[in-house]
Amino acid sequence: MPNSQEARVTEWSKPHPSSRLVVQAGACVPAATPEAQTGDHWVEVPTEFDAIMLSSYGGPNGQDDVLPFLRNVTLGRNIPDERLEEVAVHYREAGGVSPINEQNLALKAAIEDELKRRNIDLPVYFGNRNWDPYFTEAISNAHEENQVEGRPTKIFALVTSAYSAYSSDRQYREDFADALEALDLWDDVQIDVSRHFFDHPGFVNPFIEGTRGAIAELVKENADLDLTKDVEVLFSAHSIPIKDNALSGDPDEHDYGEVGAYKAQHLALGGLVMDAVKEAFGTDVPWKLVYQSESGPAHIPWLEPDINDYLEEISSTRKAVVVVPATFLSDHMEVWWDLDIEAKETADEQGLGYKRVSTPGVHPEFVAAMVDLVQERLNGTPASERKALTKYGPGYDVRRAGSSQGSGPLRAATGGLLP
Template sequence: MTTYDAILLSSFGGPEGQDDVIPFLRNVTRGRGIPDERLEEVAHHYRHHGGVSPINEQNRQLKAALEAELARRGIDLPIHWGNRNWQPYFTDAVLEAHEAGHDRLLALVTSAYTSYSGVGQYREDFERALAENGLTGTMSIDRVREYFDHPGFVTPLVEGVEAAVAELTGGSAASTEAGADAVAREDVHLLFVTHSIPSAAAEASGPQFGKGGAYVAQHCALAHAISEVEARDAGEAVADIPWSLVYQSRSGDPRTPWLEPDINDAIADLAVDGHTKAVVIVPFGFVSDHMEVMWDLDNEALTTAAENGLRALRVPTPGTHPAFVSGLVDLIEERLNDVPSDQRPHVTELGPWPDHDPVGTRREKVAAR
């Protein structure tokens, strides 16, 4: 049985007012020498929403939901919350934990997949937070495994896909109330969308998985699994619904190859082929409806679909869905009880993803009582 003193809810962070936007974007792009005038090109996404990213409030809600579920299960572990790019920063969260006597932390990272930003960069963040507080030899930070194919993460997405297909094809109360013409199932296309990253970074995430590395392999495996579950639950005809893996939010030097196709290009191509009348946008690369979901999908992608004469619905992200919250606590218990790999739940052939080595001192173990 592995002992921990507390949970570290670990996230990206976001601005909470107009004055925060440029300082936040400087944090996100630190070390790249990007001038403020270029940052302002991205800032308008946040300024459109009053300078407030929804991600911090979503993390407050997630923290409260996790605390309630831990209490329900009788797990006495407090939660400290830290961000990479905005308050509360990891450095502050780690110090807060130490001052409370919590020196063995288990991190819940709000990133489900394997990539530098989702794994390696968080590890560097943890190492830096310990070092800046002089706690490298005193504290340790473990993290739960990547949970891209854990049932708790997958269930809300499956439910969202089923609901969207039913609404588009006239099989739900929502479609009846909306009064929109139903489309045939064979005229629907599922667009599984995630954040684009440089192609080289994708390859580095796990070269043994072939082109695109572990990052692409995980997304492809999950898209296939979701489409199969949706097909079994909603009827045999749904098995014929085609799907594509697409990307969003590319940035940086346009000369650098990034993962493609962009979702807007994919939507335009589907409109041209003449076989698609509606698309279901599945933002399965994200755990909550943060700014890139709200702007890049709810604004740009839905606009692209409308301009191309396609109906479009966007599936909700897991957020604080009860299954997701319960699944995250399952992952905590998995580490507390050193659950063997062959007993860890997963819905793809790639899972369960292995654990990572802790940051800081070696973790301590005690005999199970």
Template structure:
């Protein structure tokens, strides 16, 4: 196993960063001449033979035996062993390239994954070979936590070290985009359409429950999400960001459908994978769905607000398990769409690229909640992994 040399990291507050970001400003407000975009994905199997090797990659270092991995593998095997996530990222890469070309921005997009081919190491090596050494990363995750932000940053640092490219390739990242209007707009449209459609079927707005669902994470990790010097509440920045986005979405729905002011909503969680003894964020989406008839609900709209595309956690945990729970409860159920390659979302990601190319002032950066605009350069101690502590990470200040 490759050991990352941490010695060079003490020479700069932000390792592996562009000159503009290396001193650690929260927001980089000077133009940076990036020459490539690194699209960083999670990765997923593309056949039955890939499933267990992929899950070994996801759980590397935790010593989980294959028998336990098979408990998760059946989700993938149900769909022929193929996760939709790679196809979705290919589509997103193509959409980004088209939008960049439309705006006259001549930047190549290199795509690499954390857990399956094409790997991040391949993408970074390809970029360096082409002479593109000042990279701006877009991770396919909008919120702040270890698994949704810092782990990607640790992967950037690991890849630059393992490939020996850390002395000539830099990787910055766009800010977490949970409250960028381009990311949020598809959810506003989806929830509005779902509520309007259910009301037209004769269900009163107050009889519709809106459940905003996101991936559960260990409570201890949630509490450490975001910068350490800000109190975001018991769920840290991760939960606070989701709640703020959900509140904004509902405000827009009410503006379009005034009767929806009486529609109850809440943030719920899904896809828990830890031992029962370890506290994770709750309540679970299916548990809440089972309670809804007792609250007077006749219909439920499930909103995958924590996800950028219809990958396995959406297809299995929501479209399969949550839908089954709703049907068992006798509820009309609609699942709102994820951003995917919605033009507003794609345009928003390119807006984030332009933001850094231009060094856009903070006051000019669009955001729809009071938590934004989020940081370009992650703050010291941000999003610690409780189990493993801090490892070297790009695009943020060293702890």
């Protein structure tokens, strides 16, 4: 194994896209455990795993990492370094270090503690799509350290993304396939992927707690606030291309209509939070789904309104806003830069009071929810008994064919039916 950070980055890197689709004989799902190979929507029989892989986006660990990291993020899009430097400034301001790395390590430790509390004896590995430690390293280590003679190593990929969309679902599953091909482990490792969990109470309740607390703070600071007209709650989602939203979700999962799965799921979360707000304060508080972090070329339309544009729009009718970072699991770079700096600055310029709700992070309920996802599969929990608060849940264990596809051609992906 490589010894230094420099050596690790050299040996372990983001692999090239997989050139093939591989399934076991008689199976429907590439590189899946036997229990998932049937292609059923939910795996409702107990499944034995050898390891858990906490799977995240990744982020640079220093100034020298920033551009290589952004090249990984935009691999295949031929974006010049000059354009990448426009985004790099966000990381440069933080010393080139993304907070996501430390936050994921804290989540990993909390998950390990919760597993021990439940007497679940499984090692947890940590891997990223776009930076060290890469999926290739995590999968290789999990395989080498947990081999069972006569059968493949079984890994449960716990993905740190709650929603349906290409970048939050299928792209992870494609990268798992890329890693298996790069390691030549198609026949030696099986990877099942966690379901979507945007409406799991352990994900929703921390947002409810934070939103109620933020509104209470506003009322304490200004007793004359009329919650029915002076305050608006903004659920800030990571914007994605409109076309990707239309293609998000599983084709036979639900009838999302023209809304699209990604947007519909965020609206559902917002509805849950605001129902709880009404229960706490006895009145309806206005709310809106807005977007942040758009990062594509100008000719490709993305979901709108942008949070900064909307703050300017409502500045004449509202006195304060509460911002809920609805897409995000932790307070990483996009939360810090886009909400705590840019959106806060816009609100200040417009004379709006501003409160930002914390992400779930290592909130005990959220950590418990992540282990719930593991335990569902270990126990084969029937879908009807899994925790989900909306008509859209619980998400599928095995994605449908063409699930959460992006604008490009479909390619190899684990955790779902072909293609």
